[in-house]
Amino acid sequence: MTSKIENSNGSATVYPAPNAMRVKVVGGGVAGLTCAHAFARRGAQVTLIERKSATGQGCSWYAGGMLAPWCERESAEPIIAELGLESLAYWREAVPDVPNEGSLVLAQPRDLPDLKRFSRRTEGFDWVDGAQIAALEPDLEGRFDQGLFFPTEAHLEPRKALAALTERLVNEYNVTIRYEADGFDVVDDQADEADEADVIMDCRGLGARDQLADLRGVKGEMLVLYSTEISLKRPVRMLHPRIPVYIVPRGDGHFMIGATSIENDERGRVTGRSMLELLGAVYALHPAFGEAEIVEIGADVRPAFPDNIPRLRRRGRTIYVNGLYRHGFLAAPALARRAADLAFDGTACPEVMDEDHREW
């Protein structure tokens, strides 16, 4: 089906065969881009449609980028860890700069019961004492006596990662990207084009609520700080009964702080209370954050199904990938691979597909 030509960088450029499956991907966030990749690497001829002028501008833009299946296992269903392990391997291969530094989970002495509970609810970690924490993160020396270290986890910078993936799709896989195009509106207006696609991948996130009535929005707020007084090698999670917070080092003195999780679907607005809570928590981690410069604040709404588990749904020739909740980077590649298996081989994946087959 496909022919491959090695280019000077040694990476393969894939040219779809004339009779290749034609796939239209709607939405250029982490779900759409990984779907485009999954289909293109199997030889499909992929067109990606993005509403904005660049990819990765929706809630992927505000993601933490923690590739932490074991940490997420504490509060998520086992399937999330399973998807996460597959996705972790994907990102290491698919994009540059995925530091394999693990992740660290800490709590203030008064919140040690939360740390114990966290440890009971997951695996893949070692208990670390104050000296070991200092060896991992020298700037945290003397600040914590106990913590959990998850050595096999990793993190990435979501914006850079999606830009790199977009570039690969275009350069290596000849994926056509149409920017500032409006997904299904365009399809409706141009019936010919709709007829051209064998498969439509609907990766619009909350935008697909018109088709997926059980989607809801869960708001998340974040901020980016800049400080030269502290450095961290890996994501650090601080447990707290009300205000759990994580800090992801983004390099060059930048730190992403996230994230609130609020049951509403209001886009964009960031409240003082949320910032107070996030900043208070990182200030407790290290006072240097009190002196840090606030570079950015942001908020968006994550799409979620009632059980917070992502889904593939197939209706006719459309496959929906949605409900990634707070697990976009953690789950998207594994879902994309399953979506391609479904389209190419008819392989069902009941773990992420609704059992209700009536509407197919």
Added chain:
Amino acid sequence: MDAITSNNLTTSTLAGADPVEFYGTQVASRLLLGTAQYPSPAILAEAIRASGSDIVTVSLRRESGAAKAGQSFWQLIRDLGVKVLPNTAGCKTVKEAVTTAEMARDLFDTPWVKLEVIGEDDTLQPDVFGLVEAARILSRDGFQVFPYTTEDLVVAEKLISAGCEVLMPWGAPIGSGRGLNNPYGLRSMRAHFPGIPLVVDAGVGLPSHAAMAMELGYDAVLLNTAVAKAGDPVRMARAFARAIEAGREGLLADPMETRDMAAPSTPVMGRAAFGQ
């Protein structure tokens, strides 16, 4: 002890049925469940079903209320067919609590409100002065207030004169899971207010804590974290439902008196005698 009075009332109603009444509304379940912190709305829904609860609390953040932006979550709860008791969770001033209560009344179309005015960040202890003031304002405005309070009897009196017909003293600080820190205080509260529905609210960690509250003669128990943060929230919800039923049944069964000396449950007469 009031337990006796209320027992006579309840046992004289329909055999088997033992409803509890808040502001004229009778419900069968004596477990009131909070809806925050569950792993997912689907697990929350299953836990509510397993608990058999008729009333769930929903805390409202003011930003969500103002924008009416939490509709899909609230709709999930409405779909369960339970009564919603909106909660002014986390409010720290009278004004904030009153504003939140007004939003909740619009959103959920109910005069009920669980009134929280938090006075201290570390213990989340109620600010009882603000609480009484807010209760007075809201009662005058037609609300039916469920105040989250301490076991202080004087505060309780003032809440009643402010218009409250239900009192909800804490068992222990919110989310601490410590159980009933002051059984003596809770017992004397029960004795002082025999005719007022009393609900232990907050601090309950284990089913046995809830059973104890019922054995003390409390009318109901309100909890959230103990179920939401259990490894298996659905199972824990069921455990609490059974514990509350057991505690209530135990109370109604008129427990034996405690005594200092052993009282053999089988006669000693006729026991084989050794060493003769």
